[in-house]
Amino acid sequence: MTNIMQNGASAKNSAMGANTSPILEARNLRKLFPVSGGSFFGKPNTVKALEDFSVSLKPGYTTALVGESGSGKTTAARILAGMYQATSGEILFNGVSSKNISGGLQSRNYHQHVQLIFQDPFASLNVAHSIRYHLARPLQIYHKARNKTELEQEILALLQRVSLTPAEQFIQKLPHELSGGQRQRVAIARALAPKPSVLLADEPVSMLDVSIRLDILNLLTRLKDEENLALLYITHDIASARYFADTILVMYAGQSIESGPSETLIKDPKHPYTQLLLSAAPDPARNSAAPISGKGEAPSLINPPTGCRFHPRCPFAKDICRTGFPKRTEIQKDHWVNCFLYTDELETVSSNIPAHAPSK
Amino acid sequence: MTAQNNVILDVQHIGVDYFSRSGTVHAVSDVSFSVNRGEIFGLAGESGSGKSTLAFAVARLLKFPAEITGGQALFYPKTDAAQTEPIDILQLNKKQLRDFRWKKLSIVFQSAMNALNPVLNVQTQIIDTIRSHQPHLHRDEYYQRAVDLVKMVGIAPERLKSFPHQLSGGMRQRVVIAIALALNPELIIMDEPTTALDVVVQREILSEIQNLKKTFGFSVVFITHDLSLLTEICDHLAIMYAGKIVEQSNRVAIMQNTQHPYTFGLLHSFPSLYGEKKQILGIPGHPPDLRNVPTGCAFNPRCSFAVEACRSVIPTLQHVDASAADHLTACHLYDPRFQPNGPPKSLGRQVANDDPQAIGTDMLAGGQ
Numbered sequence: 001m002t003n004i005m006q007n008g009a010s011a012k013n014s015a016m017g018a019n020t021s022p023i024l025e026a027r028n029l030r031k032l033f034p035v036s037g038g039s040f041f042g043k044p045n046t047v048k049a050l051e052d053f054s055v056s057l058k059p060g061y062t063t064a065l066v067g068e069s070g071s072g073k074t075t076a077a078r079i080l081a082g083m084y085q086a087t088s089g090e091i092l093f094n095g096v097s098s099k100n101i102s103g104g105l106q107s108r109n110y111h112q113h114v115q116l117i118f119q120d121p122f123a124s125l126n127v128a129h130s131i132r133y134h135l136a137r138p139l140q141i142y143h144k145a146r147n148k149t150e151l152e153q154e155i156l157a158l159l160q161r162v163s164l165t166p167a168e169q170f171i172q173k174l175p176h177e178l179s180g181g182q183r184q185r186v187a188i189a190r191a192l193a194p195k196p197s198v199l200l201a202d203e204p205v206s207m208l209d210v211s212i213r214l215d216i217l218n219l220l221t222r223l224k225d226e227e228n229l230a231l232l233y234i235t236h237d238i239a240s241a242r243y244f245a246d247t248i249l250v251m252y253a254g255q256s257i258e259s260g261p262s263e264t265l266i267k268d269p270k271h272p273y274t275q276l277l278l279s280a281a282p283d284p285a286r287n288s289a290a291p292i293s294g295k296g297e298a299p300s301l302i303n304p305p306t307g308c309r310f311h312p313r314c315p316f317a318k319d320i321c322r323t324g325f326p327k328r329t330e331i332q333k334d335h336w337v338n339c340f341l342y343t344d345e346l347e348t349v350s351s352n353i354p355a356h357a358p359s360k
Numbered sequence: 361m362t363a364q365n366n367v368i369l370d371v372q373h374i375g376v377d378y379f380s381r382s383g384t385v386h387a388v389s390d391v392s393f394s395v396n397r398g399e400i401f402g403l404a405g406e407s408g409s410g411k412s413t414l415a416f417a418v419a420r421l422l423k424f425p426a427e428i429t430g431g432q433a434l435f436y437p438k439t440d441a442a443q444t445e446p447i448d449i450l451q452l453n454k455k456q457l458r459d460f461r462w463k464k465l466s467i468v469f470q471s472a473m474n475a476l477n478p479v480l481n482v483q484t485q486i487i488d489t490i491r492s493h494q495p496h497l498h499r500d501e502y503y504q505r506a507v508d509l510v511k512m513v514g515i516a517p518e519r520l521k522s523f524p525h526q527l528s529g530g531m532r533q534r535v536v537i538a539i540a541l542a543l544n545p546e547l548i549i550m551d552e553p554t555t556a557l558d559v560v561v562q563r564e565i566l567s568e569i570q571n572l573k574k575t576f577g578f579s580v581v582f583i584t585h586d587l588s589l590l591t592e593i594c595d596h597l598a599i600m601y602a603g604k605i606v607e608q609s610n611r612v613a614i615m616q617n618t619q620h621p622y623t624f625g626l627l628h629s630f631p632s633l634y635g636e637k638k639q640i641l642g643i644p645g646h647p648p649d650l651r652n653v654p655t656g657c658a659f660n661p662r663c664s665f666a667v668e669a670c671r672s673v674i675p676t677l678q679h680v681d682a683s684a685a686d687h688l689t690a691c692h693l694y695d696p697r698f699q700p701n702g703p704p705k706s707l708g709r710q711v712a713n714d715d716p717q718a719i720g721t722d723m724l725a726g727g728q
Contacts, residue, residue, distance in 0.1 A: 069558055179647070209647060210626060211625060211646075214640055215642050239632060239633045243631040280563035283632060297529070
């Protein structure tokens with residue numbers, strides 16, 4: 001399990017990690033959440049939160065998951081972290097399928113290596129416990145320290161790694177004594193405690209003040225490079241994804257619609273939604289508001305549009321967009337898009353087409 | 361105090377304190393600015409910088425434990441006659457305040473979810489607002505006005521019967537803007553109106569605001585923490601830090617001739633979508649606790665240019681560049697007493713070689 005983690009420095013040189021095998025891979029994940037409502041005798045309603053989601057994370061590389069609220073990016077992260085069970089699809093950790101990551105030894109091993117950082121550092125730390133307690137727990141649970149002195153040493157080392165210095169002072173503080181950025185650093189230290197190989201960062205900076213966001217993102221990048229972590233960076237801010245990720249995966253309403261190396265994707269977006277997202281992002285370099293095409297908001301996922309879920313907003317929508325989901329088209333190496341502008345073929349994976357009959 | 365014709369709001373030396381058991385918090389201290397007629401004036405700052413408190417003070421919305429400690433806010437209403445008697449907002453009594461609010465100045469709050477009443481439909485809420493200020497109209501006139509208002513912000517009149525929970529986030533914010541427009545105010549204060557919205561919706565709301573502004577000619581005080589958004593839409597903007605304005609100018613000057621290191625840091629805290637992928641560092645440290653503001657310039661612990669004077673002398677807003685009349689900066693970098701060699705060439709953060717943060721970003725910049 002650890003042999004992959006050692007040759008990280010060389011991986012940086014290879015183009016887009018072609019030689020690096022993924023450490024965590026998700027294949028065709030689908031997630032339905034049952035909700036109340038619907039007709040009394042009929043099936044209960046479900047929120048179709050995620051459809052046919054695939055991603056592969058490589059050590060030493062950052063993958064950004066970009067999408068608006070409700071696009072399924074947090075659901076994807078939580079499935080990867082083992083907090084939810086996927087309705088269908090599989091997760092491969094180091095090439096081994098992790099069918100059952102909800103309990104037992106296998107789950108313990110999985111959780112040690114795949115750690116999640118939450119969005120809100122004001123909610124993710126327990127107000128009643130000191131920083132020492134927060135960092136001691138994962139170290140104890142995963143047997144990273146043999147005795148009390150070693151535990152203390154490890155905690156101090158963790159605090160130093162996330163630049164919370166002097167560590168001796170921070171160790172006994174309570175969360176309310178720290179600023180948002182400092183809290184998020186504690187949350188990152190906690191995620192690092194079991195020595196993971198994959199870090200899932202769910203909007204790690206969106207709750208923080210603008211002036212300290214970069215420090216946190218730079219910290220994550222430094223840790224990723226130092227420890228050769230595979231980093232999944234979830235964000236709604238495509239500009240920051242450009243800076244901190246090697247690969248960007250764009251999601252819309254639970255469907256992944258385009259992915260590619262970050263520079264390529266931003267310079268040459270193919271999917272109309274990616275284009276819309278880019279034109280809507282604020283940029284001081286732009287003088288006046290550029291016209292945007294595709295007004296409106298993301299659809300309800302209880303009864304999502306059939307076919308490509310973007311079609312009601314898409315300026316290029318054709319009849320076929322309403323009936324089926326397009327096949328994945330490779331524009332160039334590592335850059336693919338799911339859009340009928342580039343293909344006429346339907347996606348054949350059955351899980352992609354909603355099980356229910358098209359509504360009206 | 362000469363009443364210039366194009367000024368709509370003139371705030372002078374306003375201060376706001378919050379009283380708490382652990383001491384008095386000077387949320388806003390000695391802030392002055394003026395808003396021109398028909399412009400969007402941006403107030404930028406991080407959380408705790410006092411930007412919302414300042415706006416609330418101007419709208420007289422503050423309640424105990426907040427107290428306005430001094431200063432004045434003059435509002436110059438639109439009149440045909442030559443004499444423009446300004447309204448001194450802070451001196452208005454209850455009845456005058458009622459006449460003033462919403463007819464002259466309205467406010468759009470950050471969270472549209474909380475600004476609307478969940479148990480009343482949209483129509484009732486819009487009509488309530490109009491009725492409380494114009495009680496003697498006919499029922500049909502109220503209804504017609506409500507229809508006009510929602511049409512104006514791009515909502516179908518059928519949605520008037522909807523309750524807030526039946527509307528999406530963007531539509532709710534549009535309704536709040538419609539209510540703010542109900543009595544044709546001359547100035548609208550918008551407190552982070554798009555923060556909770558997705559980028560695409562945010563863009564739509566912003567262009568809606570700009571269109572409405574063009575049609576009705578009102579002025580906007582736009583409060584946000586998102587400087588990249590402000591520099592896109594504002595005419596003038598002020599940057600706040602720890603309850604004070606640190607730099608104030610027009611949009612172009614702020615971007616191209618940045619003078620305060622904090623402004624520079626903020627502007628460079630946003631990765632851009634275009635242009636070169638360069639090393640960006642943000643600002644070290646974190647915003648100060650307002651109960652315990654650093655002495656001198658409040659920004660000095662985070663400033664890489666700080667000299668001894670920054671820790672003891674509080675800088676005041678001054679004209680730094682004689683050629684730029686509207687550009688004010690509060691920074692000792694431009695004071696010859698403290699900087700005998702003149703200001704530095706570049707405000708870029710000085711990176712020490714042993715800075716662990718810089719190592720990661722070097723690798724980042726060299727990546728790919």
